[in-house]
Amino acid sequence: MTPRQRDDLFARDDAPEKFEFNESVARVFDNMLERSVPFYKECQQMVVSLTATYAQPGTRVYDLGCSTGTLVREMARALSASSDVRFVGIDNSDAMIKKARRKLKEFGGRCEVVAGDLNGPLELADASVVVMNYTLQFLPPAKRQALLKRIHQSLLPGGALILIEKVKAEAETLDPVFVERYYAYKREMGYSRMEISRKREALEQVLVPLRPGENVTILEKAGFRDVDVFFKWFNFCGFVALRRGGSNTRPASGKKRAKARKSR
Numbered sequence: 001m002t003p004r005q006r007d008d009l010f011a012r013d014d015a016p017e018k019f020e021f022n023e024s025v026a027r028v029f030d031n032m033l034e035r036s037v038p039f040y041k042e043c044q045q046m047v048v049s050l051t052a053t054y055a056q057p058g059t060r061v062y063d064l065g066c067s068t069g070t071l072v073r074e075m076a077r078a079l080s081a082s083s084d085v086r087f088v089g090i091d092n093s094d095a096m097i098k099k100a101r102r103k104l105k106e107f108g109g110r111c112e113v114v115a116g117d118l119n120g121p122l123e124l125a126d127a128s129v130v131v132m133n134y135t136l137q138f139l140p141p142a143k144r145q146a147l148l149k150r151i152h153q154s155l156l157p158g159g160a161l162i163l164i165e166k167v168k169a170e171a172e173t174l175d176p177v178f179v180e181r182y183y184a185y186k187r188e189m190g191y192s193r194m195e196i197s198r199k200r201e202a203l204e205q206v207l208v209p210l211r212p213g214e215n216v217t218i219l220e221k222a223g224f225r226d227v228d229v230f231f232k233w234f235n236f237c238g239f240v241a242l243r244r245g246g247s248n249t250r251p252a253s254g255k256k257r258a259k260a261r262k263s264r
């Protein structure tokens with residue numbers, strides 16, 4: 001395994017003017033996320049815990065915008081092979097896919113990384129859980145509702161969408177306060193004011209956050225009925241949304257699931 005590279009992308013003279021998930025980002029990505037996303041590891045563990053609750057035997061768990069495969073690895077480790085669940089990471093960055101496939105090689109056929117554009121047609125067969133962490137925010141806002149609708153329609157009854165996003169404050173007057181707290185966090189994580197400023201400019205119109213309430217609205221308009229927030233830190237928010245399942249919205253017991261699967 002190549003040594004983890006420290007994120008110096010915006011400290012360099014050749015810092016990008018527009019943020020793209022290319023080779024130079026993939027090279028430092030794992031360190032970038034650990035130092036740029038508050039409670040990144042804690043949120044991953046919360047997502048793993050929710051996935052363990054809603055993943056159904058004989059089905060697939062999808063990670064949309066899987067990047068270098070870090071979350072897929074955590075999920076595959078947490079849900080043993082006996083859980084009869086397979087994991088599929090989807091991304092449209094060749095550089096990320098290459099790193100993800102290397103990271104997930106140890107899991108053989110349990111984990112697959114597929115090239116795909118979330119703005120285009122999407123095949124999510126046998127999906128009991130779909131995860132989308134820090135990804136929807138990079139898609140054009142006008143296309144987000146249609147994607148969420150496709151996810152809702154693809155999910156098995158009782159399935160779950162787990163979504164973590166960078167968000168704007170609900171109250172406009174609080175947004176600058178939350179943003180400043182976020183930049184203070186980045187400085188605490190060792191980024192210089194110049195790096196923070198350059199990255200903010202590079203992300204303009206590339207990362208477009210909505211307010212938490214706006215995310216809930218597009219989830220509900222996509223067909224999700226049971227939607228809630230499971231995590232919030234100033235300008236980051238985690239949502240879980242359930243596809244109503246048969247006679248219940250809670251995962252059936254193992255025997256019930258096996259019986260339901262046989263009747264499909």
Ligand SMILES: C[S@@+](CC[C@H](N)C(=O)[O-])C[C@H]1O[C@@H](n2cnc3c(N)ncnc32)[C@H](O)[C@@H]1O
Nearest residue numbers: 021065067091092093116117118119133134135
């Ligand atoms: C911030 S990263 C996601 C982080 C990752 N989910 C994690 O938790 O470590 C956003 C990812 O979404 C991918 N992405 C952005 N737009 C995409 C699209 N239209 N189709 C597929 N993947 C996309 C990027 O290549 C990148 O890997």
Ligand SMILES: O=C(O)C(=O)C[C@]1(C(=O)O)C=C[C@@H](O)C=C1
Nearest residue numbers: 032033036037134166199203207
């Ligand atoms: O908004 C920022 O400044 C960030 O660094 C956040 C964020 C994200 O939320 O995805 C932006 C780009 C990278 O993918 C890593 C982190």
